[in-house]
Amino acid sequence: xxxxxxxxxxxxxxxxxxxxxxxxxxxxxxxxxxxxxxxxxxxxxxxxxxxxxxxxxxxxxxxxxxxxxxxxxxxxxxxxxxxxxxxxxxxxxxxxxxxxxxxxxxxxxxxxxxxxxxxxxxxxxxxxxxxxxxxxxxxxxxxxxxxxxxxxxxxxxxxxxxxxxxxxxxxxxxxxxxxxxxx
Amino acid sequence: xxxxxxxxxxxxxxxxxxxxxxxxxxxxxxxxxxxxxxxxxxxxxxxxxxxxxxxxxxxxxxxxxxxxxxxxxxxxxxxxxxxxxxxxxxxxxxxxxxxxxxxxxxxxxxxxxxxxxxxxxxxxxxxxxxxxxxxxxxxxxxxxxxx
Numbered sequence: 001x002x003x004x005x006x007x008x009x010x011x012x013x014x015x016x017x018x019x020x021x022x023x024x025x026x027x028x029x030x031x032x033x034x035x036x037x038x039x040x041x042x043x044x045x046x047x048x049x050x051x052x053x054x055x056x057x058x059x060x061x062x063x064x065x066x067x068x069x070x071x072x073x074x075x076x077x078x079x080x081x082x083x084x085x086x087x088x089x090x091x092x093x094x095x096x097x098x099x100x101x102x103x104x105x106x107x108x109x110x111x112x113x114x115x116x117x118x119x120x121x122x123x124x125x126x127x128x129x130x131x132x133x134x135x136x137x138x139x140x141x142x143x144x145x146x147x148x149x150x151x152x153x154x155x156x157x158x159x160x161x162x163x164x165x166x167x168x169x170x171x172x173x174x175x176x177x178x179x180x181x182x183x
Numbered sequence: 184x185x186x187x188x189x190x191x192x193x194x195x196x197x198x199x200x201x202x203x204x205x206x207x208x209x210x211x212x213x214x215x216x217x218x219x220x221x222x223x224x225x226x227x228x229x230x231x232x233x234x235x236x237x238x239x240x241x242x243x244x245x246x247x248x249x250x251x252x253x254x255x256x257x258x259x260x261x262x263x264x265x266x267x268x269x270x271x272x273x274x275x276x277x278x279x280x281x282x283x284x285x286x287x288x289x290x291x292x293x294x295x296x297x298x299x300x301x302x303x304x305x306x307x308x309x310x311x312x313x314x315x316x317x318x319x320x321x322x323x324x325x326x327x328x329x330x
Contacts, residue, residue: 024276024321025258025265044260044280045323047308049316058316064244064305065323067282071210088240088306174261180318 019104019179021140022049026175028061032166039073041066048142048175050133055099057114057142059092059173081155081165082121090120094129102133109134114144120153131173144173212282214301214326219246224277228270231307231322243304249330252277254296257289264289266298266327272320279324288329302327 026046032039045065050057063084068074078084094116096102102110110133118127131144150157150167157165220227220243227250231239252268262283270277279302281289292298302324310318 020316022317022319024278024319025260025267025280027261042261042263044263044265045278045305045321045325047317047319047321051316056316060308060317062306062308062323065280065325067212067325068210070206071208072205074210085240088236088244089308 019052020049021052021104021177022180023047023175023177026059026142026177027173028059029172029174030066031170031172033170034163034166036163037165039068039070041068041073041077043067046173046175048177049180050096050140050142050177052102052104055096055102057092057094057096057116059175061090063088063090081150081157087120087122090118092116092118092127092129096133097128102135104135104140107136118148120148121155123153125152138179140177142173142175142177144171146171212326213285213328214247214303215328216247218249218301220248222248222250224250224252224268225271227304228272228275228277228322231320236307236309240306244306246304247301248304248324249299249301251297251299252279254292254294254298256294257292262286266292266300270322274319276319276321277324278321279327281327282325285328292329299330300324300327301330 024047025044026048028043028046030041043061043066045062047060048058063082064078066074066077068077094114097113097115102112111130112133113128113130115128116126117124129144129146131142134141134143147168147170150169157167227243227248230242234242254266255269256267258265258267260280264281264286266279266281266289268277268279279300303326305323305325307323308321310320
């Protein structure tokens with residue numbers, strides 16, 4: 001009886017660890033703040049995934065899904081700064097450092113660091129991002145706050161706009177993931 | 184001479200006012216008016232599969248589309264809401280996001296409802312490889328409104 005129970009428990013653990021959690025409605029917000037102006041944009045159409053057994057994490061952010069309060073900013077962001085017609089998505093692919101410390105079958109809040117490649121505006125850079133993984137029942141939340149420099153990714157801020165647009169952009173990630181539906 | 188100065192000053196003022204209006208003009212968060220396309224959702228899905236990514240983007244991204252759909256589920260995104268629509272295609276997701284200023288229209292909408300929407304197409308994302316964790320094709324709409 002003990003052997004049967006152990007086998008069942010092991011199979012369940014294995015299946016949870018092989019689990020991939022995904023979403024296509026994750027949130028990414030960013031803020032630009034200078035002495036003269038502060039503005040933000042929201043994106044509610046971020047695709048994200050985390051693999052419980054491999055500790056792999058992936059994000060895909062459709063650039064055209066960012067929404068600004070001001071129409072002109074939206075246009076400039078898409079057409080001039082991010083050139084979304086050429087680079088429609090920004091992506092992050094990486095791994096959770098010390099992924100085994102995250103127990104996807106146990107409710108809890110886990111401090112993690114994700115290391116990987118951020119591709120933005122056609123430029124790829126290796127970055128390390130601290131964040132939190134919150135496990136509650138069958139749901140996983142990925143959250144992170146970090147900053148990037150526009151200049152690192154070839155996003156040019158015209159001299160005329162340097163008082164309004166910061167080179168340093170604060171990014172906030174908040175994605176609620178669910179188990180990927182199996183075929 | 185005075186006339187010239189007056190006209191120049193008036194032009195500067197008018198130019199400044201127009202510039203200020205354009206700079207501060209708020210975004211339109213709800214797609215309304217005449218849509219650029221009226222079609223079945225299945226036709227949009229077909230086009231996203233057939234056309235190359237750049238071609239689909241050129242044709243539909245940033246354009247308003249009116250279409251009929253069936254609601255699969257409703258997701259709260261912060262203060263906005265997203266209707267996940269039935270695509271009829273495996274591994275193909277359709278998301279229609281309603282801005283927080285327009286979520287009240289969804290009060291009576293439940294999964295299974297058939298709806299007519301007008302939205303702005305914000306594009307399609309596809310898996311980059313066979314082993315991509317993000318293995319679904321996602322067709323995104325924003326600034327959605329019920330018609």
